[in-house]
Amino acid sequence: MHELVRDGIEIDRNLLTIFDDGFELKVEADYGDPANITDEDAYRTIQMAHDLIGQVDTILKERP
Secondary structure (H helix, E strand, O other), rough: OHHHHHHHOOOOOOHHHHHHHHHHHHHHHHHHHHHHHHHHHHHHHHHHHHHHHHHHHHHHOOOO
């Protein structure tokens, strides 16, 4: 993904925070206290992933 963005594919940079946010949630779920993960945290992360996948899907469909 980094290389695609670096090479000019226009992806909303805010959506790329899913990689950091999602990893933090995974670490908390796997090694911390899963009770610290709120429904809001989980929903926000899932929504960001959904939005990123949608944007990538649109980009790929528009490519020749």
